[in-house]
Amino acid sequence: MVSPREIIDRALASGRNKLLEHEAMQLLESYSAPIPGYGLARDAEEAVSIAEKIGYPVVLKIVSPQIIHKSDVGGVVVGLNTPEEVKKAFNQIIENTKKHMPNAQIEGILVQAMAPKDAIEVVIGGIRDPVFGPTIMFGLGGIFVELFKDVSFRVAPFTEQDAEDMIREVKAYKMLKGYRNMPPRDIKSLIYIIMKAQKILVENPEISEMDLNPVMSYPDKALIVDARFILKKTNKEHAH
Ligand SMILES: Nc1ncnc2c1ncn2[C@@H]1O[C@H](COP(=O)(O)OP(=O)(O)O)[C@@H](O)[C@H]1O
Numbered sequence: 001m002v003s004p005r006e007i008i009d010r011a012l013a014s015g016r017n018k019l020l021e022h023e024a025m026q027l028l029e030s031y032s033a034p035i036p037g038y039g040l041a042r043d044a045e046e047a048v049s050i051a052e053k054i055g056y057p058v059v060l061k062i063v064s065p066q067i068i069h070k071s072d073v074g075g076v077v078v079g080l081n082t083p084e085e086v087k088k089a090f091n092q093i094i095e096n097t098k099k100h101m102p103n104a105q106i107e108g109i110l111v112q113a114m115a116p117k118d119a120i121e122v123v124i125g126g127i128r129d130p131v132f133g134p135t136i137m138f139g140l141g142g143i144f145v146e147l148f149k150d151v152s153f154r155v156a157p158f159t160e161q162d163a164e165d166m167i168r169e170v171k172a173y174k175m176l177k178g179y180r181n182m183p184p185r186d187i188k189s190l191i192y193i194i195m196k197a198q199k200i201l202v203e204n205p206e207i208s209e210m211d212l213n214p215v216m217s218y219p220d221k222a223l224i225v226d227a228r229f230i231l232k233k234t235n236k237e238h239a240h
């Protein structure tokens with residue numbers, strides 16, 4: 001397995017300020033954080049062979065150093081069930097990307113196992129606050145974060161108990177606890193991912209921003225399906 005050090009050094013050496021989709025997945029994997037099966041495809045044939053290996057249904061996503069929000073450029077297609085659908089989606093994504101961002105370099109397309117339906121999507125973020133240092137954010141996906149600013153924060157170092165408290169603090173916790181016909185979620189697996197996020201941010205000073213968005217939350221597990229890591233060169237001479 002590739003080490004976080006190698007993944008980050010390679011990205012910085014090639015002049016990039018973010019990890020590519022598959023590198024982000026490799027980094028999470030190296031920390032034993034839960035992710036769906038995946039592979040990087042350079043052409044439609046390879047996308048199909050990866051899909052056959054990880055199993056249908058799959059999701060296809062554009063991989064480009066210049067693209068931060070993949071859906072905005074038509075760069076994500078979910079729910080693909082056959083080789084034909086995979087090939088069609090592959091070509092569609094390339095076409096969409098060339099139309100929306102003609103100058104974007106295309107590194108390939110990430111083929112990822114589709115996470116099961118009926119997830120509650122949560123967001124786990126990380127920033128380096130200029131005063132407080134590495135800080136982790138938790139919230140529910142979509143409008144809860146954007147419209148209601150229903151999020152909680154903890155400054156590292158914090159404990160599993162703190163991670164649990166930050167989950168309970170958001171108003172949307174009611175949904176995670178089980179509401180109407182929605183079953184309660186596995187809070188332990190969310191605590192596990194928050195603790196991994198903290199570890200990743202603390203151990204890798206080159207990561208200036210982290211966005212695990214979404215993390216799919218289920219009654220018996222959680223899966224990180226998208227991860228963005230923004231990098232900044234650190235000045236090692238000035239580190240104490
Ligand atoms: N593996 C997956 N399984 C199920 N749904 C997914 C998966 N990957 C992405 N999605 C859905 O597609 C949306 C966009 O994909 P994402 O990888 O987050 O791209 P971006 O945030 O760059 O637009 C996600 O918010 C999620 O709802």
Ligand SMILES: [Mg+2]
Nearest residue numbers: 213214226227
């Ligand atoms: Mg996303």
